[in-house]
Amino acid sequence: MPLHDGRAIDVKDAAVLDSILKPPSSPLPAALAGALPSHRLTHLQRLEAESIHILREVVAETQNPVMMYSIGKDSAVMLHLAMKAFYPAKPPFPLLHVDTTWKFREMIAFRDQRAADLGLDLLVHTNPEGLARGIGPFTHGSAVHTQVMKTEALKQALDRYGFDAAFGGARRDEEKSRAKERIFSFRTDQHRWDPKNQRPELWQLYNARKNKGESIRVFPLSNWTELDIWEYIYVENIPIVPLYFAADRPVVERDGALIMVDDDRMPLKPGEVPQQRRVRFRTLGCYPLTGAIDSDADSLPAIIREMLLARTSERQGRVIDRDGGASMEQKKQEGYF
Amino acid sequence: MAPDTLPSTGEAGVSEIERYLAAQQSKSLLRFITCGSVDDGKSTLIGRLLYDSKMLFEDQLSALEADSRKVGTQGGDLDFALLVDGLSAEREQGITIDVAYRFFNTDQRKFIVADTPGHEQYTRNMVTGASTADLAIILIDARKGVLPQTRRHSFLVSLLGIRKIVLAVNKMDLMGYDQAVFERVVAEYRAFARQLDLTDIQAIPLSALKGDNVTTLTGAMPWYQGPTLIGHLETVAVTDLRANDPFRLPVQWVNRPNLDFRGYAGTIAAGTVRPGDRIRVLPSGQESRVARIVTHDGDLDVAAAGQSVTLTLTDEIDISRGDIISALDGAAEVADQMEATLVWMSEAPLLPGRPYILKVGAKSVPATVATLKHKINVNTLEQLATKTLSLNEVGLATLSLDQPVAFDVYRHNRDTGGFILIDRLTNETVAAGLIRSAIVRTVPWQILDVDKRARSQMKGQRPRVLWFTGLSGAGKSTIANLVEKKLHAHGRHTMLLDGDNVRQGLNRNLGFTDADRVENVRRVAEVSKLMVDAGLIVLVSFISPYRAERRMARELLGPGEFLEVFVDTPLSVAEGRDVKGLYAKARAGKLPNFTGIDSPYEPPESPDVRIDTQAMTAEQAANHIFTLLSRFDEDADLVDGAAI
Ligand SMILES: Nc1nc2c(ncn2[C@@H]2O[C@H](COP(=O)(O)OP(=O)(O)OP(=O)(O)O)[C@@H](O)[C@H]2O)c(=O)[nH]1
Ligand SMILES: [Mg+2]
Numbered sequence: 001m002p003l004h005d006g007r008a009i010d011v012k013d014a015a016v017l018d019s020i021l022k023p024p025s026s027p028l029p030a031a032l033a034g035a036l037p038s039h040r041l042t043h044l045q046r047l048e049a050e051s052i053h054i055l056r057e058v059v060a061e062t063q064n065p066v067m068m069y070s071i072g073k074d075s076a077v078m079l080h081l082a083m084k085a086f087y088p089a090k091p092p093f094p095l096l097h098v099d100t101t102w103k104f105r106e107m108i109a110f111r112d113q114r115a116a117d118l119g120l121d122l123l124v125h126t127n128p129e130g131l132a133r134g135i136g137p138f139t140h141g142s143a144v145h146t147q148v149m150k151t152e153a154l155k156q157a158l159d160r161y162g163f164d165a166a167f168g169g170a171r172r173d174e175e176k177s178r179a180k181e182r183i184f185s186f187r188t189d190q191h192r193w194d195p196k197n198q199r200p201e202l203w204q205l206y207n208a209r210k211n212k213g214e215s216i217r218v219f220p221l222s223n224w225t226e227l228d229i230w231e232y233i234y235v236e237n238i239p240i241v242p243l244y245f246a247a248d249r250p251v252v253e254r255d256g257a258l259i260m261v262d263d264d265r266m267p268l269k270p271g272e273v274p275q276q277r278r279v280r281f282r283t284l285g286c287y288p289l290t291g292a293i294d295s296d297a298d299s300l301p302a303i304i305r306e307m308l309l310a311r312t313s314e315r316q317g318r319v320i321d322r323d324g325g326a327s328m329e330q331k332k333q334e335g336y337f
Numbered sequence: 338m339a340p341d342t343l344p345s346t347g348e349a350g351v352s353e354i355e356r357y358l359a360a361q362q363s364k365s366l367l368r369f370i371t372c373g374s375v376d377d378g379k380s381t382l383i384g385r386l387l388y389d390s391k392m393l394f395e396d397q398l399s400a401l402e403a404d405s406r407k408v409g410t411q412g413g414d415l416d417f418a419l420l421v422d423g424l425s426a427e428r429e430q431g432i433t434i435d436v437a438y439r440f441f442n443t444d445q446r447k448f449i450v451a452d453t454p455g456h457e458q459y460t461r462n463m464v465t466g467a468s469t470a471d472l473a474i475i476l477i478d479a480r481k482g483v484l485p486q487t488r489r490h491s492f493l494v495s496l497l498g499i500r501k502i503v504l505a506v507n508k509m510d511l512m513g514y515d516q517a518v519f520e521r522v523v524a525e526y527r528a529f530a531r532q533l534d535l536t537d538i539q540a541i542p543l544s545a546l547k548g549d550n551v552t553t554l555t556g557a558m559p560w561y562q563g564p565t566l567i568g569h570l571e572t573v574a575v576t577d578l579r580a581n582d583p584f585r586l587p588v589q590w591v592n593r594p595n596l597d598f599r600g601y602a603g604t605i606a607a608g609t610v611r612p613g614d615r616i617r618v619l620p621s622g623q624e625s626r627v628a629r630i631v632t633h634d635g636d637l638d639v640a641a642a643g644q645s646v647t648l649t650l651t652d653e654i655d656i657s658r659g660d661i662i663s664a665l666d667g668a669a670e671v672a673d674q675m676e677a678t679l680v681w682m683s684e685a686p687l688l689p690g691r692p693y694i695l696k697v698g699a700k701s702v703p704a705t706v707a708t709l710k711h712k713i714n715v716n717t718l719e720q721l722a723t724k725t726l727s728l729n730e731v732g733l734a735t736l737s738l739d740q741p742v743a744f745d746v747y748r749h750n751r752d753t754g755g756f757i758l759i760d761r762l763t764n765e766t767v768a769a770g771l772i773r774s775a776i777v778r779t780v781p782w783q784i785l786d787v788d789k790r791a792r793s794q795m796k797g798q799r800p801r802v803l804w805f806t807g808l809s810g811a812g813k814s815t816i817a818n819l820v821e822k823k824l825h826a827h828g829r830h831t832m833l834l835d836g837d838n839v840r841q842g843l844n845r846n847l848g849f850t851d852a853d854r855v856e857n858v859r860r861v862a863e864v865s866k867l868m869v870d871a872g873l874i875v876l877v878s879f880i881s882p883y884r885a886e887r888r889m890a891r892e893l894l895g896p897g898e899f900l901e902v903f904v905d906t907p908l909s910v911a912e913g914r915d916v917k918g919l920y921a922k923a924r925a926g927k928l929p930n931f932t933g934i935d936s937p938y939e940p941p942e943s944p945d946v947r948i949d950t951q952a953m954t955a956e957q958a959a960n961h962i963f964t965l966l967s968r969f970d971e972d973a974d975l976v977d978g979a980a981i
Contacts, residue, residue, distance in 0.1 A: 039580040039609060039641035042362035043447055052645035053604045056589045060658055060699065085602075085645070087633040089594035172438045176423025179437045182465075195424050198435055200461040200682050202468040202769050203755045204604065205696055209764040223449060225440050231358055301354035313394040329425055 044232050051078075051220040052085040053204060054183060055167070058218050059092055061208035062165040065218075066158075068337060069095035069122070071107045072284045073240050074169030074221055077229055080238045081220060082167075083118065094121035096157055096166070100149035101126055102137060102286035104262050110241045123161070127153035137288040138267055145286070151336045155191045158215060165208070165216045168337045173225045177329035183222045189213030193332045217337065226282075227307055234300040243281045244303065246295040250274035257291035364442065367575055368449045370466045371505075372494065373476035374486035375455035378507040380433050382476065382545035382566075383452045384417025389552040390567065392441040393420070404428070417545070421452045434459055436466040445571040455486055460493070460729040461682040464769055467494055468755070471575045472501040474566075475526075479512045479542075483525050489715040489729075491526075495533040496678060496731065496771065498751065501573055502530070502538045505566065509558065510544040516560040532718055539569050579642040583667030584608030584616070585745070585753055587698035588660045592647055600631055600647040601656055603699065606752040607745075608664060609641045610648065618654060619661045619743035620671040621967060622823055623960050625652040655964055659700030661743035661753065669753060671827060672775035673741040673797060674707070679734050681726035683760065683767035688725070693767065695738060697756035703739040704758070710734065726768075735776060741827075747771035777828060792872035796830045800869045802894060803962070805878045806887060806941065807904030808933050809919055810911040812950045812958075816904060817878040819959035824874055832868050834861055836879040849930040855886055862890035869898055882938045902962060903944035908933045910951065 041049065058065050067082060069075050082091040097111060115122035127135075130148040137145040158166060172179045182201045187193055189212075199207060210216060221229075233240060251258045252272050259266075261274045266288065268274070279292035280303075297306045328336075371379035387393055393401070401420055408428045409416030421437040422428055433454040441448050451466030467473065473494045477487055494502070504526055512518045519542040530538060541550055542561055549555035552567045564572070585606040592600035610616075614627045630637040631647040640646045648662065656662070663669045681687055687706060695704035711720040712732035726732045747754035758768040777797075793800045803820065805813040814835055824831045836857075840847065844860055847853040858881050868875045881887055891899040911933070912920040923931035930936045941947075946965055948958045 039639075040365075040577070041641070041643050043364060043366060044362060046366065046643060049604060049643055049645040053589070056602055056645070057699075060590045084633040086592065087647070088598060088600075088631065089592055173440050176420070176437075178423075179421070179439060180423050180435050196426055196434055198462075200465045200757075200766050200769065202465060202757055202766075203751055205698075205755065205757050207696065207757060207759050207764070207766045209694070209759055211764055223438070223440070231361065234354070235358065304354055304357075311395045313396050329423070 044228065044235060047224055047228060047232070048081065048084070050204075050223060051081045054206070054218060054220040055082055055085040055091075057206050058165050058167065058208065058216075059086070061206075062216065064161070064163050065093045065165040065167065066096045066123075066161065066163040067091070067093055067167040068154075068169070069097050069111070070169065070284075071097065071103070071111045071241060072169070073229055073233060073244060074171065074224075076238050076240050077224070077232055078167060078169045078221060079114070079118075080236060090118075090120065093167075094123050096123045096125065096161075096163075098150060098153045098157060099124050099126045100145070100153070100286050101131065102145070102149070102288060104241075104243055104260070104284065104287045104290075106243055107241055107284060110239075114239065123157070125153055125157035125160070127156060136265070137286060138265070142289050145289075146331070146336070147334070149286075151331065151334055154337065158191070163215065164210065165218055166337075167218050167220060169221050170219050170337060171221050171224050171226070171229075172219075175328050177332065181219065181222075181332075183219055184208060185217045185219065186210065187215050187217060191215070192334065193217075195329060195333070227304070230300070230304050230307055234304060241284060243284060246278050246280040246298045246302075248276045249279050249292065251277050251279055251292055258293070259290075260287055260292055262287040364445070364447050365575065366447045366449065367472060367570060367573070368451075368470050369472040369474060369570065370451045370453050370463075370470045371474045371476060372453045372463055372467070372490040373455055373505075374478070374481070374484040374490075375432065377455060377476040377478045377481075377487075378545040379455060379474075379476050380418035380421045380437075380452050381416075382474070382505065382507065382543070382551070383437075383439060383450055384420035385545050385548055385551050386450070386567065387420055387439060387441060388415075388417060389548060390441055390443060411546075432456060435462045438466075443567065443571055448570065453490075455490075457486060457489070457729060460489065461680075463490060464493055464497070464680055464682070467497050467499060468751075468769070470497075470499055472503065472570070472573065473499050474503040474505050476505045476507050476545075477522055477526065479506050479508050479518050479522060482522050483529060485716055487526070488529060491530060491533060491535060492713070492715045492718070492731070493680070495535050496680070498747065500535070500537050501575065502535050503566065503569060504538050504540040505545075506540065506542045507545050509542045509549060510547050514542070514544075514549070514557045516542075516558070519558075519561075539563070539573070541566055541569065577642070579607045579750070580609055582607040582642070582749070583664035584610050584614070584662075585664075585669060585750065586610070586646075586648065586662040587700075587753060588656055588658055588662060589699045590658060591656065598649070599653070600649050601662060602645070602647040603662075604645045604752075605640060605642050606698070607642050607750055609639055610646075611639045612636075615665045616650070616662050617665050617668050618656050619663050619669050620741045620827075621655070621660070621964060622671075622827055623652075623654045623964065624665065625650040625654055627651075654960070659698065659742070661698065663743070669743045669745055670775045671741050671743050672777070673738040674735060674776040675738075675744070676710075676733065676735050676773045676776055677747075677756070677770045678773060679706075679726060679732055679758070680769045681728060681730050681732070681767065682769065683765055684728055685760070685763075685767070686725045686727045687732075687768070689734075692761060694759040694761055695736065695742075695756050695770070696759060697742060697744050697772075698753055700742050701759075702742055703761075704736050707735045707737040733773075736770075744772055744775075746774060748773075789870045789872065792870070794872075796872045798829050798872070798874060800872045800874060801898045801900060802865045802869060802875045802877060802890070803900050803902055803966075804865075804881070804887065804890060805876065805902045805904055806881045806944075808906060808908060808911045808938055809880055809931070810914055810916050811904040811906035812948075812955055813878040813880075813904045815955045816902075816948065816958045816962070817876045819955055820962050821876050823959060823963045829874055830872065831874045831876060833876045833878065834864065839879075849936070851930075851936075854882065854936075858883075858886040858890065862886075862893050865890070866893050869894060880932050880938070882932050882936065884939045884941070887941065900945040900966075901941055902946045902948065903941045904948050904950060904958075905940070906950045908938075 135148045182198050184206045250261045280295045297303045404419045405416045406413050427434050437452045439450050453463040453466040506519050506522045523540045543550050586603045588601045589603040592602050612627050617624050628649045628651045630640050661669045689706045692703045694701050710733040712723040745753040754772045756770040757766050760767050805817050807813050821831050821833050847857050865875045922928045923934040932938050
């Protein structure tokens, strides 16, 4: 079975990118593809059905939905589910990427290729004031960068297009305040989350009615775990960014994190020399804020295998999550996804 | 981290990973909650479960250690509750405010656990967690025994249809692991639970804090012979039998990418479906067959409860979001009044008579609480008279909906029998509802003068006359008959007046002269009017050849009450069929004044409905008329809540 090639690639080489994006062609074993006897659904089928139900419910009940597309593995799964939910129609909403301008170059190439392949409407928004002020993680630190280029930018984009519902790929297993969040999560006109006053959410019945100015963040992957995501990517042959596969990449070690030198905007400290190391990423974001892990896993089976042995959580690699106990909750209250 | 058997070391091959995946995928899923009174140790227990089943990563563990030192309740020792109490307010106050969902798995099963708050104030969050659970762990602090919140949560658990209970008698370490304490608590709880029909109870003595009997049996309680908590959760039987029930697909979204495709998307709530299956669409009652089960991965031969699919049908019928595509045998119920249990979830109390939005399945309709029969004292289970429900109260109500909806009773199906009420001003979800039964209207809501309006309201319908006109043998009676059957099946009160029958009784003294024909129609029109006053839907099947008499009938009745249905069959066709042999007799001169032969038929110039019998079958014609009727009623200014 041909698997995604994890070698370091030159993103300008379209042919190579193509071969990575193309899903493997061999058929799946029956036990994975089909239902179990007596109409019992497999675990992934159950998760898939629930997510599709949520996607359709939002489209039926809101006026102007959008899908936040962050290019990572969760977004890849969410997008795949959207293609399924509305088939044979295309998903009746655009994709929105909030581009901080600090994403890995391979992510951007992958993003544009994916949207083109699927024929979907892709909106890209960057905070113009942030851009003008030259905000970046190296000069302003991760907190300011995240606040201005992610949180503020997201709010700007949602306001600019008047989206009243935004799908996000967050999962409850990611983080302790996420574990508390409803599937339909309401935000005030200031995009604030009030964790102490969430709407009851019963059965599969979602109340999507909102007050003027309010919007909804909807999380169709709430009940998926990181391992479910990888298993589903494997079973469904979903294309993902090559950075998830191990390859030799130039990295420097900072505060215990392996940071990839993705472009020449990265200021090297005196004596710091990028090393070629065989690494991959468990989660993707802005390259200066995303730690790589040492790994030889260059195929999906190898990644799943590695996941099963992992001793740290995926958020370990995110530099922004380390500032303070309730930091994710606080950021979410301020409008972070 | 996961205790699953890993693919063997060495090259991570494709086949080993597929064996592993196949094993994962065939695991069953158990969704459960922890509930019970404040501080009984629910969150601690979940934290302990995650910790002991090695579901925690190193960074999460070191965060737990740091948090325990900073905000823990255990004097620096691990405070497992901090693994689940993830909101800063919860950590500051040491309580749970909202549900936390956690995921873990063992060799046998996958688990989704919802840790719910014990505080009465946050009951609605507990209900949120319980609504999707198959099993409930009810915790009791061994020192305190059964508390009011234990009773409240047990009552809600039973109400929501959770039948499997684990009674976790916790904090045994604080009671010297004493068997007598355990048995006293269990006896006290069982006595209460029996009243709730909770019988499938596994009692386990535990210490969530120390880990006794959570994942391993402890030496501290050698007198306990039962399973560990995790051992029980791994093996308790949970069978989802919904696939064996009659088919239900609540239509979520109509998929129309182009003119050639019309699909109905939704999640199957019960049963199975195959192409070719006959179905009924509710509330309209139209029948059709399944043409295809469309998915992105290709058409399916069969789909079952739980799957999200898109169906296409063999007929072009009118289906919208909120309808239920249902098996022909054992179809869903349709009503605009129902009896339901309400769990009130808003600070603002319930106001009977105020319109709320009721959402059941994919359908949202305005609805009012017509009467509140009683509320329930959760401690004594006593039924108390009440005029309202306040936050966290539970009561039995009758609801009156603006239009009929399709549903099942909650006992049969959570997804088609559970609903929410939404406040129209604040958009809050104010109540969870569980449908107990449909109500066939028997009494009017207010004592009124007994007039046409009162009579029709009692029947829950809009009275009117469907006047079928057309040549002899055109198909009037056949179609009128089918329409009446449909109406009857939808609980409507009808009467069919057929020319042949009426001429044998009321109009026995009339012949076929022009004058007699006029009198024939006049009498039938008057009788129809009386029946409309009685609140009936009257189907008149008369040749009624003259426009003037049909206009007279129309004018006798109120606006919108007379619907002229022209059963349009050309003379040549009717004569060709000649079912009763009348045309032959007439041609032979044995039946003078026969319409179409030697007596004129004046076709309607603008009938309300025209049925071209050459273009559709009688069944299709009846469906068509039935659908139009529903639409007329939507447009019309309805008698309060009354619709066909
Ligand atoms: N000694 C002892 N203490 C326990 C045990 N289980 C829980 N506790 C303690 O009881 C207190 C309350 O525990 P929690 O887990 O927060 O209780 P809870 O039921 O989740 O409380 P709410 O969610 O707020 O209703 C904490 O101080 C725990 O450490 C036990 O088995 N033995
Ligand atoms: Mg708790």
